[in-house]
Amino acid sequence: MGRAGLAGIVAFAVGLTTVLSLLLGNNPALFGDQPGSEELARRLALPGDVLLRLLVIVIALSIVIGIVNLLYIHIGRLTRGKFYSAVLLASFAFTIFWLTVNRGDTSLLEAVQVPIESALAALLFLSLALGGARVMQKRADIWGLLFVAVVLSVLLGSLPLAELAPVRAFSAWLLAVPVSAGARAILLGIALGTIVVGVRAVLGLDRSYRG
Amino acid sequence: MSEEFNWLDYAEPDEEAPAPSARPGLRRFLPRRPTLPSLPGRPRLPSLPSIPSLPRLPRLRRRAQPALDKPSAADLLSVHEERPLDELDDRLQSLRERAVASSQPEAEARQALYDVDELLAAPEILRKPGGVISAAALSKAQRQQVELLKDIVGAPQAGDASVSRIRLSPPLFSLSAIPRIIGTAVLLLMASLPFVSSDFAEGELPPSEFHEDRHGPTTLYNLLDNLTPADYVLVAFEYGPTAAGELDAIAELFLRHIVAQRAVPLIVSSNPIAIAHAQNIISRVNRSVAFSGESLRHGRDYFILRYLPGGPLGLRELSENFADVARVSYKGTLTGLQFDSLDDVTYVVMIAERAEDMRNWAEQVAPQLDRTPLLAASGYAAAPLAQVYADSMDEIVGLVVGYRDAYTYAEMLEANFAELLRDASELGSGSAEASPAKIDEQPRNEAAQAERPLATAVPPASAIPPPAVAPLPTTTPRPPNTETPTETALPTATATQQMISVVEVTSPRQVRIRRGPTTADDILQLAQAGDMFQIIATNGDGSWYNIALSNGLDGWIAGILVEEKALSMAEFLGGGGEASARLSDERVYLRREWSLSLGKNRPRYYQSNAPITGDIPEYVLMRDRSAEVPRLRAMTLGTLTTVVTIALGNVIFALSALRRRQRNGERK
Numbered sequence: 001m002g003r004a005g006l007a008g009i010v011a012f013a014v015g016l017t018t019v020l021s022l023l024l025g026n027n028p029a030l031f032g033d034q035p036g037s038e039e040l041a042r043r044l045a046l047p048g049d050v051l052l053r054l055l056v057i058v059i060a061l062s063i064v065i066g067i068v069n070l071l072y073i074h075i076g077r078l079t080r081g082k083f084y085s086a087v088l089l090a091s092f093a094f095t096i097f098w099l100t101v102n103r104g105d106t107s108l109l110e111a112v113q114v115p116i117e118s119a120l121a122a123l124l125f126l127s128l129a130l131g132g133a134r135v136m137q138k139r140a141d142i143w144g145l146l147f148v149a150v151v152l153s154v155l156l157g158s159l160p161l162a163e164l165a166p167v168r169a170f171s172a173w174l175l176a177v178p179v180s181a182g183a184r185a186i187l188l189g190i191a192l193g194t195i196v197v198g199v200r201a202v203l204g205l206d207r208s209y210r211g
Numbered sequence: 212m213s214e215e216f217n218w219l220d221y222a223e224p225d226e227e228a229p230a231p232s233a234r235p236g237l238r239r240f241l242p243r244r245p246t247l248p249s250l251p252g253r254p255r256l257p258s259l260p261s262i263p264s265l266p267r268l269p270r271l272r273r274r275a276q277p278a279l280d281k282p283s284a285a286d287l288l289s290v291h292e293e294r295p296l297d298e299l300d301d302r303l304q305s306l307r308e309r310a311v312a313s314s315q316p317e318a319e320a321r322q323a324l325y326d327v328d329e330l331l332a333a334p335e336i337l338r339k340p341g342g343v344i345s346a347a348a349l350s351k352a353q354r355q356q357v358e359l360l361k362d363i364v365g366a367p368q369a370g371d372a373s374v375s376r377i378r379l380s381p382p383l384f385s386l387s388a389i390p391r392i393i394g395t396a397v398l399l400l401m402a403s404l405p406f407v408s409s410d411f412a413e414g415e416l417p418p419s420e421f422h423e424d425r426h427g428p429t430t431l432y433n434l435l436d437n438l439t440p441a442d443y444v445l446v447a448f449e450y451g452p453t454a455a456g457e458l459d460a461i462a463e464l465f466l467r468h469i470v471a472q473r474a475v476p477l478i479v480s481s482n483p484i485a486i487a488h489a490q491n492i493i494s495r496v497n498r499s500v501a502f503s504g505e506s507l508r509h510g511r512d513y514f515i516l517r518y519l520p521g522g523p524l525g526l527r528e529l530s531e532n533f534a535d536v537a538r539v540s541y542k543g544t545l546t547g548l549q550f551d552s553l554d555d556v557t558y559v560v561m562i563a564e565r566a567e568d569m570r571n572w573a574e575q576v577a578p579q580l581d582r583t584p585l586l587a588a589s590g591y592a593a594a595p596l597a598q599v600y601a602d603s604m605d606e607i608v609g610l611v612v613g614y615r616d617a618y619t620y621a622e623m624l625e626a627n628f629a630e631l632l633r634d635a636s637e638l639g640s641g642s643a644e645a646s647p648a649k650i651d652e653q654p655r656n657e658a659a660q661a662e663r664p665l666a667t668a669v670p671p672a673s674a675i676p677p678p679a680v681a682p683l684p685t686t687t688p689r690p691p692n693t694e695t696p697t698e699t700a701l702p703t704a705t706a707t708q709q710m711i712s713v714v715e716v717t718s719p720r721q722v723r724i725r726r727g728p729t730t731a732d733d734i735l736q737l738a739q740a741g742d743m744f745q746i747i748a749t750n751g752d753g754s755w756y757n758i759a760l761s762n763g764l765d766g767w768i769a770g771i772l773v774e775e776k777a778l779s780m781a782e783f784l785g786g787g788g789e790a791s792a793r794l795s796d797e798r799v800y801l802r803r804e805w806s807l808s809l810g811k812n813r814p815r816y817y818q819s820n821a822p823i824t825g826d827i828p829e830y831v832l833m834r835d836r837s838a839e840v841p842r843l844r845a846m847t848l849g850t851l852t853t854v855v856t857i858a859l860g861n862v863i864f865a866l867s868a869l870r871r872r873q874r875n876g877e878r879k
Contacts, residue, residue: 049531049532052524052527052528052531053528053532055521055524056520056521056524056525056528059520059521059524059525060520060521063520104490104542106487106488106490106491106494109452109484109487109488109491110491113452113484114452114455114488114491116452117451117452117453117455118452118453118455118456120453121453121454121456126394126395126398126399129394129398129853129856129857130390130391130394130395130856130860132853132856132857132860132861133394133856133857133859133860133861134860134861134864135857135861135864136860136861136862136864136865136868137864137867137868140864140865140868140869145865148857148858148861151857152854152857152858155850155853155854155857156854158850159414159847159850159851159854160414160415160416160417160615160847161413161414161415161847162415175595175598179595180595180598180599180602183595183596183598183599184599186596187570187596187599190570
């Protein structure tokens with residue numbers, strides 16, 4: 001048995017244990033009113049609980065590894081004269097220094113990151129608005145026309161103008177019926193996709209741990 | 212993953228080459244994978260001579276003149292006469308302009324490509340040997356696409372040293388960017404005008420109450436308004452700085468509403484930046500409170516719990532092991548909070564930026580909540596998907612969406628608390644401690660505050676509701692402009708022996724207490740199996756009971772969900788003797804119930820414990836709202852301008868497309 005086979009067996013065993021533990025654990029009703037059913041349900045929940053908590057710890061640790069890796073990469077780029085890497089490293093060092101000196105202070109977040117990210121969101125709006133104005137340049141057909149009509153309906157429906165009450169009603173219907181149906185379909189698709197990916201991972205069909 | 216793939220110098224290893232015999236590292240000690248016997252392949256069909264085997268190329272290249280052996284993108288553009296250059300999108304036009312610009316001074320490069328007038332130069336890519344990506348194996352289809360890309364952009368083939376590399380210098384300004392610049396300038400100008408002048412006040416402001424058809428936000432408001440000082444509320448900040456402009460307002464209002472009633476918010480997030488941002492919101496609340504010594508303090512008035520890593524897994528851990536999560540603060544210190552499960556908190560409030568956050572909470576947390584409702588708010592982008600969950604799941608209450616709903620929430624909140632402040636002021640004309648100014652001077656219940664972090668969380672007060680009227684000892688003052696001069700009966704020694712009619716909730720599921728005796732009425736409160744309430748009245752056919760709630764309100768509960776009983780007051784309180792004793796020490800004020808439906812409900816008054824252990828109106832009323840109205844106007848004007856821009860742009864482009872098609876038809 002190769003390394004891939006061993007990894008597959010471990011993944012299969014862990015995955016199956018977790019699934020069974022989550023399904024059967026903490027549910028004494030499954031075992032009837034017999035004495036000890038609650039204890040049994042509690043014990044069955046334990047493996048899944050422990051494995052999930054281990055996973056959360058591993059994920060938290062991976063964030064630390066990610067930060068170290070990021071620094072390592074940008075230090076390497078710095079040796080090749082990359083200016084942006086120097087900016088990143090200097091910002092990182094300054095932020096650590098600032099938070100060490102002013103413990104618990106979040107003024108950097110408030111003064112730098114929130115305005116920058118908000119500005120990026122505003123830029124995204126401008127891009128979308130200008131992109132919306134050029135839909136017919138890219139796709140001058142019935143589907144492009146339909147897209148533009150729906151966008152305009154929803155935007156007009158969101159305007160607080162008394163004259164647009166009929167459009168607002170249509171926009172509300174649009175959001176309540178077709179959009180809601182589409183959202184439910186997406187949720188169903190996500191659920192089915194999650195099951196498929198989960199089964200593939202448990203059965204060792206995914207490549208990530210096959211060596 | 213640090214190394215970039217060198218497309219130009221990439222050379223695919225020969226598939227036929229024998230594998231190296233020596234294997235690196237520890238793999239040499241592992242047994243080799245056995246070679247499976249080859250299965251019989253598909254029979255090889257004879258090729259049909261009449262069908263030419265064309266390479267898989269995009270339509271543009273298939274239409275190119277066959278005389279060009281290996282045309283570049285510039286060749287394709289120059290020889291393709293059927294499609295005018297101005298039809299190309301901006302990116303291709305920009306590429307073409309850059310290629311033309313860069314090919315002018317590069318005579319050598321032009322010479323390297325035979326019979327080419329225009330040149331699309333490839334950017335310089337430095338080769339870095341080694342690395343993870345450069346060792347990645349490409350499939351056959353991917354290799355073909357690499358070669359195709361090299362052909363299209365006119366890149367030199369591997370090993371072709373005759374072509375010198377060209378360093379591109381992009382032009383500072385492109386004519387194709389003019390419409391974008393104009394559109395951006397117009398949008399920015401129109402969105403900025405309401406901040407400059409009040410003459411650009413287009414559109415109506417959001418209503419001061421949620422529309423009567425929107426029961427979700429109204430119920431959410433009611434539930435938070437029924438909080439008591441014993442309640443803990445889990446507040447999930449699931450949004451980052453990107454959505455701060457949209458969701459900060461509602462997050463701040465939720466926090467103000469909770470802390471104004473002396474309930475304790477427990478802030479949690481699966482987004483580490485959101486945790487830091489929550490501190491800023493708390494600071495903002497504190498800054499707005501003018502009097503000193505009353506600011507919120509971590510570990511006493513609010514808690515920020517530790518970060519939940521792992522997205523949905525972190526939320527799963529929250530719902531399964533809330534006792535552990537609540538034990539540690541974001542600083543890594545112990546909070547002193549002791550909970551058994553997530554059902555020990557009164558409400559869970561979740562503010563989501565993305566639909567995925569809403570999905571995670573609905574799937575990982577909401578199913579684990581037996582008694583606690585999940586109150587949801589989201590941004591506009593997440594609203595369509597979040598609304599589906601709010602409509603489908605009984606555990607989820609909401610949805611409050613975006614900045615406009617935040618404005619309505621603020622209006623409701625301020626009207627309610629302003630009324631309380633006014634009541635207290637007028638009531639206090641005869642008693643010093645009742646005036647708002649004196650509220651600040653009242654000694655805080657320091658013992659209770661000190662105990663709070665260490666106290667075991669208790670079920671919400673609604674579990675054993677004291678009767679609304681009987682234990683209140685004082686004469687109820689008259690509220691302004693009201694005809695409800697109710698005087699409460701003085702408690703007597705025999706009050707606890709009095710028999711009263713109560714209902715006990717028998718439904719195993721959560722029961723909704725509503726404002727009126729129909730399911731269409733707003734929800735005021737939720738009740739669990741075993742909760743008991745004193746009966747005030749019944750409706751005509753006895754299918755609904757009018758009951759007294761713990762906070763002085765009265766509500767209606769469906770008869771099929773409860774069982775009627777007759778109990779003595781002592782039995783009814785059932786260990787609530789302490790509560791009634793505590794109540795007797797407190798002053799009782801009248802507080803106006805907010806009329807939640809326009810023109811439907813008349814204002815009325817109910818009794819409330821204030822201000823010592825009750826509401827702190829300053830946390831709600833001392834907000835800076837100066838930017839709200841200009842911002843809403845700017846949103847309206849910006850949206851209007853966007854509509855005009857999109858409509859105008861598409862009409863122009865549609866007419867242009869029609870004219871082009873007509874011209875092409877005439878040419879054919």
